[in-house]
Amino acid sequence: MTTDFDATKAMFDLPEGVIYLDGNSLGPLPRGVADRVGRAITAEWGQMLITGWNKAGWMDMPARVGDRIARLIGAEPGHVVMGDTLSIKVYQALASALEMNPGRKVILSDTGNFPSDLYMADGLVRTLGQGYALRTVAPEDVLDAIDDTVAVTLITEVDYRTGRRHDMKAITARAHAMGALTVWDLAHSAGALDCDLSGAQADFAVGCTYKYLNSGPGGPAFIYVAPRHADRARPALSGWLGHAAPFAFDLDYRPGAGIERMRVGTPPILQLAALDAALDVWDHVAMADLRARSLALSDAFIAAVERACPDLTLTTPRDPAMRGSQASFRHPQGYAIMQSLIARGVIGDFRAPDILRFGFTPLFIGFDEVERAATILAEVMANRLWDRPEYHARAKVT
Numbered sequence: 001m002t003t004d005f006d007a008t009k010a011m012f013d014l015p016e017g018v019i020y021l022d023g024n025s026l027g028p029l030p031r032g033v034a035d036r037v038g039r040a041i042t043a044e045w046g047q048m049l050i051t052g053w054n055k056a057g058w059m060d061m062p063a064r065v066g067d068r069i070a071r072l073i074g075a076e077p078g079h080v081v082m083g084d085t086l087s088i089k090v091y092q093a094l095a096s097a098l099e100m101n102p103g104r105k106v107i108l109s110d111t112g113n114f115p116s117d118l119y120m121a122d123g124l125v126r127t128l129g130q131g132y133a134l135r136t137v138a139p140e141d142v143l144d145a146i147d148d149t150v151a152v153t154l155i156t157e158v159d160y161r162t163g164r165r166h167d168m169k170a171i172t173a174r175a176h177a178m179g180a181l182t183v184w185d186l187a188h189s190a191g192a193l194d195c196d197l198s199g200a201q202a203d204f205a206v207g208c209t210y211k212y213l214n215s216g217p218g219g220p221a222f223i224y225v226a227p228r229h230a231d232r233a234r235p236a237l238s239g240w241l242g243h244a245a246p247f248a249f250d251l252d253y254r255p256g257a258g259i260e261r262m263r264v265g266t267p268p269i270l271q272l273a274a275l276d277a278a279l280d281v282w283d284h285v286a287m288a289d290l291r292a293r294s295l296a297l298s299d300a301f302i303a304a305v306e307r308a309c310p311d312l313t314l315t316t317p318r319d320p321a322m323r324g325s326q327a328s329f330r331h332p333q334g335y336a337i338m339q340s341l342i343a344r345g346v347i348g349d350f351r352a353p354d355i356l357r358f359g360f361t362p363l364f365i366g367f368d369e370v371e372r373a374a375t376i377l378a379e380v381m382a383n384r385l386w387d388r389p390e391y392h393a394r395a396k397v398t
C-alpha cells in the first residue's frame with residue numbers, strides 16, 4: 001500500500017486559513033466523526049436504550065477498537081484494550097508490573113517524562129510503602145541506570161517537550177537482561193511513528209488517542225499487555241468489567257481472560273464511537289510512509305526556521321532515528337512568540353519554561369503549510385511582532 005496524503009487530508013474538517021501544527025496535542029476533527037457519534041446518540045442510545053450494550057456491540061467496543069490500534073503500534077491482535085485516561089492506564093500498568101517482579105522496589109523513569117506519569121508513579125509508591133521508590137535520571141542516562149535493583153522502567157518513548165526518542169528495543173533488551181520489566185508510554189508515538197511493540201518485546205504499553213489518533217478531547221486511552229504476561233498480570237484497578245464474569249455479580253474478584261482484565265468500569269461509548277470513526281483514516285495509511293513523510297516535513301521546517309530565525313535554538317535531535325514527529329525550539333519569549341503565531345493562524349503550542357512546539361502530522365499537513373508556517377514565524381521574529389502586551393498574558397492551557 002502506498003499512502004495518498006491528499007486523500008487523507010480530505011478526510012479532515014480543518015478550519016479555513018489555519019495551519020494546524022498541534023495535532024500532537026489535540027488531533028483535528030475527522031469528517032466521519034460527527035455522523036458516527038450522531039448515530040451512536042440517536043439510533044443506538046436513543047432507540048435501543050439499554051439493549052444497545054448487546055445490540056449495538058457497545059460491550060465489545062473496548063477490545064474491538066483496541067485491535068484497530070494494535071495494528072498501528074505493532075501489537076499482537078487481541079492484546080490492546082481501551083478505557084479510562086492515560087494517567088489511569090500508567091498507574092494500572094505500573095502496579096501490575098511491580099507485582100510481577102516481587103523482591104524489587106524501584107521504578108526507573110527519566111526527568112523528561114510527562115509529569116503526570118511521574119505523579120502517578122509517586123502516588124503508587126506512596127500507597128505501596130514498604131520501600132518502593134521512584135528513581136529518575138536524565139533521558140540520556142536511562143540505559144546505564146537499569147541495574148539489578150530496577151523492578152520496572154516507566155519510559156515515554158518520545159519526549160513531549162524536546163521530541164527526543166528513546167531506543168525502545170535497546171532499553172527493553174537491557175531491562176530484560178537485568179531482570180526488569182518495561183512500561184512504555186506511547187502518547188507521542190501512537191499514530192506518529194512506526195512503533196513495534198512486539199518486535200521490541202515490550203512488556204506493557206499505554207497511550208492516549210486524542211493526540212495523533214484524533215479521537216477528540218478526552219478520548220479514551222489504551223493499554224497493551226504482552227501475550228506472555230496477559231494471563232498472569234493482576235490488575236490493581238480490579239473493576240467489575242475486568243472480571244471474568246461481570247454479570248455473575250460474584251463477591252470475589254476473578255480476573256477476566258487476557259487483556260479483558262485491564263478493563264475497569266463502564267466504557268465511554270460516545271467517545272469510543274468518535275475514536276472508531278477517527279481510525280477509519282488509518283485504513284489508508286502505511287506506517288512506513290507516514291514516518292518517512294513526518295521526518296521530511298520536520299526536516300523542511302527545521303531547515304527553513306534555522307535559515308530565517310537565528311534567535312531560535314533547536315532542541316529536537318537532528319538525527320531522524322532519535323526523534324518523534326515534532327520540532328521544538330527554545331526562546332526566552334517562547335510564550336509570547338507562540339501567541340502571536342496563533343493570532344496569525346499558525347497553531348503550535350508552548351511548553352514551560354521556554355519551548356515552542358510544532359507537531360508534524362502528515363495525515364493533514366503538507367510541505368506548503370510547512371513553508372508558510374516558517375515564513376510567518378520568520379516575520380514574527382524579524383519584526384518582534386510578539387512584543388505586545390496581549391501576547392504575554394498567560395491562559396490556563398498553554
Ligand SMILES: *Cc1c(COP(=O)(O)O)cnc(C)c1O
Binds near residue numbers: 087
Ligand atoms: C498527553 C500525555 C498524558 C496525559 O494523560 P491524560 O491522563 O490523558 O490526561 C500523560 N502522559 C504523557 C506522556 C502524555 O504525553
